[in-house]
Amino acid sequence: MEVEGWNPRPHLILGQQGQGEMTHRERLLNTMRFLPVDRPPDYEWVPWQETLDRWHQEGMPESFNDLYTAIQDYWGTDPRGIHIGLHTNLLPTFEYKVLEEKGDHLIVQDTEGAVCEMLRPEIGPSSIPRYLRHALETRQDWERMRDERLNPDTPGRVPDDLDDLCQQSLDSDCPVAVSCGSVYGVLRDLMGLESMSVAIMEHPEWVVEMMTHRTELTLKLLEKLAGRCRIDYGVWWEDMCYKNGPLVSPNWFVQHMVPQYRKVTNFLRRECGCEFHLVDCDGNIHALVPLWLEAGVNMMLPAEVAHTDAYRIREQFGDRVAIWGHFDKRVLAYGPEAIDREFERIAALLAGGGFIPYPDHAVPPNVSLENFRYYRSRKLALLGKQQL
Secondary structure (H helix, E strand, O other), rough: OOOOOOOHHHEEEEEEEOOOOOOOHHHHHHHOOOOOOOOOOOOOOOOOOHHHHHHOOOOOOOOOOOHHHHHHHOOOOOOOEEEEEEOOOOOOOOEEEEEEOOOOOOEOOOOOEEEEEEEEEEOOOOOEEEEEEEOOOOOOHHHHHHHOOOOOOOOOOOOOHHHHHHHHHHHOOOOEEEEEEOOOHHHHHOOHHHHHHHHHHHOHHHHHHHHHHHHHHHHHHHHHHHOOOOEEEEEEOOOEEOOOOOOOOOOHHHHHHHHHHHHHHHHHHHOOOEEEEEEEEEOOOOOOOOHHHOOOOOOOEEEOOOOOOOHHHHHHHHOEEEEEEOOOOHHHOOOOOHHHHHHHHHHHHHHHHOOOEEEEEOEEOOOOOHHHHHHHHHHHHHHHOOOO
16 A cells, blocks of 8 residues: 555655755664764753653753653753654553552552562652562453554554545654554563563463464554554563573574564564664663664664663674664763763764764663753754754
């Protein structure tokens, strides 16, 4: 399917380098293609809620009370553009409810159906819950969840204004992204890491069945965009690596996961002219980068400095892979000299193209408003963007 007058082949969607100030869309696409730009895009990761609370105490107006508007409106970042938010996960979600109160802790059922123990929110900063039980433990759990909460025909899986979004995508000056879901990450959350790992070893056919269903659900939603939308990049969430490498073997990934990604990346390239796919994965991603590339996923986020070396990725894969993030968020707490050193460390990446610098995860609450303001000032100067 195609819209009259529009061919989705990506090589026909080139920016206008050398013709003055670019649109946000041209700027992002040329950066990802390692082509000339007027300046690199200016994006930021949102802060923790506790960080935003601290910044309010230190002078940020209370009117900037939303994590996303605080980043874009207060700090003046570039607009991310149109995001077509397809609901590829549980719908309906489970009811969030407190099951038991235990002093400073609560036992809750979260929206993914897991029962966990967590610190009371009013006690202190967010902490990782201790999981007691997960919603997906048996094949019977899966079949019930598949039919009741992972039905692609459930109302609410596509935006109510999808027709308008598709029309806007054809000539927008800003980038257009679409949710592609997850092959591994969401299932890991529903099962728990240990149970997921055991299932991969003992019941691989069941895991592949679950991954296939989720992929087919995503494709059924994407079919509503075919030939109607011009998509610049797909967005995936996986979080399937830890400090030493991936949580599944590369061989298993190639055999069972690459085909799932390809179904989606090939579809979006063919039907919507989408040449880029961005995967959000923490930890040490080195072993998976070539495999994601094989699957059509070619932009890596956030490239955590503690575990991933973006220079090594650039040396190995050149302009085949773009990187978002890779500014060590930990240095933001230490002030101007540490921030300057970190910008010096990533300067060659920025100069080489295919790189959008910003903190390699949510800005933590030990970062003062003054330090982040200094970081923004230095960054805008390096990007060549006018300061507010």
